[in-house]
Amino acid sequence: MPIASVDLSSPHSNTAERGGLLQAINDQAALYANLIEHAKANTLAPWLQQPERFADTQAVLLIASGSSFHAAQVARFWIESLANLPTQVELASEFCYQHLRSRPHTLVIILAESGEAADTLAALKYAQQLDYPLTIAIGHHADSTLMQQAQWQLVLEVGEQHSRIATKTFCAQLLGLFLITQTLAQSQNQAIPSDIDAELAALPYAIAQVLSLAPQLKQWAQCLQQPSAIFITARQNYTPIASEGALKFKAMAHRLAEACSCGELKHGIASLATQKIALIACLPWDSVAEKNLADLRQFHHHHCAIFVLSDTPLTKINGLNSIQMPYKLNHLNPLLYAIALQLLAYYTSTTSDSFEQNIKKATSKDVA
Structure with missing residues (x-):
């Protein structure tokens, strides 16, 4: 257009x-x-x-x-x-x-x-x-x-x-x-x-309410400068949101980012946990939340920074950096997580030198 x-x-x-x-x-x-x-x-x-x-x-x-x-x-x-x-x-x-x-x-x-x-x-x-x-x-x-x-x-x-x-x-x-x-x-x-x-x-x-979380997301963005790769994980209809979030990290911040279902973390990504990586989880509190949390715990004792977006407080869980999302919407909740990941990708880009060079590639007269 x-x-x-x-x-x-x-x-x-x-x-x-x-x-x-x-x-x-x-x-x-x-x-x-x-x-x-x-x-x-x-x-x-x-x-x-x-x-x-x-x-x-x-x-x-x-x-x-x-x-x-x-x-x-x-x-x-x-x-x-x-x-x-x-x-x-x-x-x-x-x-x-x-x-x-x-x-x-x-x-x-x-x-x-x-x-x-x-x-x-x-x-x-x-x-x-x-x-x-x-x-x-x-x-x-x-x-x-x-x-x-x-x-x-x-x-x-x-x-x-x-x-x-x-x-x-x-x-x-x-x-x-x-x-x-x-x-x-x-x-x-x-x-x-x-x-x-x-x-x-x-x-x-x-x-x-999600947009008001910007100060906390800025703090996360500072922490995301060190990991060599970023993995975004979720389940069910949040998995495409994780994929979209990974795309935003690539486009805005020029960072290696991939999406993965929580249940698939043990296949491949777990072997990278000895390296300095970041794991961002979309964790709405629903019928599979406890299982998702168990999947994340396998990374606690590795060189992995874990960041969790959830509508329930998780501050007392060791090894997790958490931000509490707004009260869960039954159907439209994926939009809220998409916007949170957009903000996080944006602030990650502004804390590095990648934004200016990337924006030259992203600006054009026509777009697919």
Whole structure:
């Protein structure tokens, strides 16, 4: 998508870009409050209030790349649990090279930052050639090629962007996918949890609480300068959030960062624990929290710094650096952890020399 050009020869350009990225993160509480209001007023996309259009849907296929792919992976959990529809997630760059059969009654949802990337457009064309009956494009510009070619559109306006590092666009896509999940659940006559409206109303306030954790995240960022590698771990629908967090550390701070499910820490990563590494865990207190904590304890006696984001206090556990997240939202909680990791990656970048050189690569006139 078109991005405001920044004069990198200017001595103030990197400072401006740095401030613009932080501003994009900090704008998210107000941005999503606005999107939720539009959804309630039925001005976001009229078909969101017309579940009968999807009554024949029997499966969902999500296609995306980059950060949007991680958003699609989170949405798979929502769609399968709330709408009871089998859901598949594919990379746009790989989708066209698969030998697939047309599956009647499958809803195709394609996500994109710009709506102009060749892989994404080719994936939509391939899906249409396979005679998938319904296609929805989720993006941020109504006049993009992707939006014009899909059957239905969900345009999520997020304002001007100055870099290709996805922050507010990622979480906006998550919110849009959750709204679609509600519509699909209604179309399948699935019971909608009674707390969803209250949860949507509480989301902007919960995001503001996450943003208020900035001083603590800055302290963590100082500690993250020493480890040679960063691993981010989680389970279930937080695992894609860990992947997105790792991507943010690579893009913003030029740090070696990878994501790993808590249950897989013992395979490979445990053998690196004698080196100086950092382990960041997304640990919402749920049915698997105790198991996740047990998986983390195996690293206590190694040269591994452990950082835990959790909605329950963990300060009394030896060997853990913990920050208490806001009160848990039943469904939208992954957004809060995504924003916390965005802030942590940003502050890690500002405590090193990597930000300025990286921002020169991240600033361009076009973005996929």
